[in-house]
Amino acid sequence: MTSPIPAPGEPLPHYVSTAPFDPYSVEVMTEEQVRVNQASQLRLMWWKFKRHKVALASGIFLAVLYAMILICEFLAPYNLHTRNMDFIYTPPQRVHFFHEGSFVGPFVYGRTMTLDLDTLKRNYQDNPADIEPVRFFCRGDSYRFWGLFENNLHLVCPAQGGQLFLLGTDRLGRDVLSRIIYGARISLTIGLLGITVSFVLGIVIGGLAGYHGGVFDLIVQRLIEVLQSIPSIPLWLSLAAIMPATWSPILIYLGITVILGLLDWTGLARAVRSKLLALREEDYVLAAQLMGARSSRIIGRHLVPGFMSHLIATATISIPGMILGETALSFLGLGLRPPITSWGILLTEARSVSVIAFYPWLLFPTIPVILVILAFNFLGDGLRDAADPYK
């Protein structure tokens, strides 16, 4: 009789592989898969967002612009309010590099003005003898940096005693390029502040309506219907007219952002409400309720984060509307007031056909408006696609 177990050291009666055995070998994932499966939601969104090249480029473009508004005093060649009375309505000057075939570096030709006595039109001629090299990191117009301390360092400035109007000047001889750079500070922040107001209102009101339902929901729904049924421009107009004329320009600026936000929250509130209506039936909400969480905590901690990314995408897409709204309000003379300068204020200077005919360079502020709005739209599209990374 032989034992079924062979004696130690004896060969086995059947073949057994000596290679080490891993029972999970079928389920082994490549390093790439592990990385994807363990990635946080934020990381997944970032990967998906990166694939949308245009959105990525727009995001970088906007980031650069917002960084620029921090130091616009330094970037602008002139102070916002510098008037050059000898150079009223100058057309843009071209930057040259070569003078009569020899390399000089960036420079502009000086200008001489002649007044056409028949039409009273100012004609400017380049004066080839007068070479005015552009200076970099130089001392120019003095300014108060963010209204805090005096300085006069600029990135570029005109030659000593010379001029540098790359985008021409307006009716007071102010440099259009500098005004566009300063205007960015107001125009770009107005959208952000406005969207913050509308975001807070939308989440709080829409959240409460969607979560509690009942009478409050009914009232909110009617309120939204009412607000949306009145055309927005009359609403802006009358709200802007309430602001007393004695307010300082800064207060008016804040007031306008609040007005833009106050009229924009309805769409966001609707989105939040419809999402919450569906989500509040989920089991994890019930669990939170049973544990005694207050509704503000359930909404803020458990429900809203679930679709926050969607909300941010929606908000990004509605920022352009605010920037355009500000230009419209300023155009009607009810927006910001000088000395605060925004792109809308700059565009009001170009409001007549004669400007297009004689001084077309006053239309330059349209270009940053278009670029910023396009960038926000692309960025919003990219964010919206990325908001649901599991799709």
Add this chain to the structure above:
Amino acid sequence: MLRYILWRIAVMVPTLLIISALVFTIIELPPGDYFESYVAELRAQGEGVDNEQIEALRKQYGFDQPALLRYVYWVGGMLQGDFGYSFEYELPVSEVVGDRLWLTILVSFFTIIFTWIIAFPIGIYAATHQYSWGDYGLSLVGLIGIAIPNFMLALILMYFANIWFGTSIGHLMDQKYLSEPMSWEKAKSILEHIWIPVIIVGAAGTAGMIRRLRANLLDELQKQYVVTARAKGLSPTRTLLKYPLRMALNFFISDIGSILPAIISGAEITAIVLSLETTGPMLIKALQSQDMYLAGSFLMFLAFLTVIGVLISDLALAVLDPRIRLQGRSTK
């Protein structure tokens, strides 16, 4: 269905009441009243002001009474078809609005047709050729349409129309027809001028519509019934037009709510730049000069149209799309 309609109409009454209160507040909010700005204007022109006459006018229109009472009078008047009196034009509101209303409707009508003719084919093309160069290019053009402030576009187009075609600047017709009664010549002049506002007002709307049509159609095209239809050998055109397009068009119907008032109010700012004889500039001017009955009654009219429009679109959606249940409640 009938119960639902009745319920909706019943809800309209409080909604309209809230709107009327809101409109009244909006108009009352800015400090001062029409007579104050009127007196200031007269003084600025160096004319004498007859204080007694102003006081008498104030009394006649009830400006010496508390706001609440005036609100009640105003609403009561509107219920009887009396929309009040425009101080600026010195005419009843209904007469001031009446003239301009037809031109506004004309402009809006052409704009809507223009928007649809452009947006439909482009939207369908962009959705069926997703991520192609055509799709990117057309989307970019559409986005630029949204991005340019309307009034800038108006100015630029007006300038070039004048240079290239010799169209006179501004207005809906040649200056000489402004105060004339309708005639063939006048109609011709209107048709010559109308395309500028139509293109400008239509630009933004077209862009928005292309994007929505594209998004909706893309969602539909991914669904399984489209695959089934293809597998069964339906021709591509039929596969596209028979169901997916019809489903994607639901949003046109839900748009009725906002289209109706837009037809009447017109694009205000463009109209101001082009000095069109439409209702938009009139409304803005009335708000600025606090011509309160004109502004208030007109706003109320717009709001009423919106509420009606929303009701119509809800009902139409329910009729056209049997999946939508009106009385549906959540299960819990």
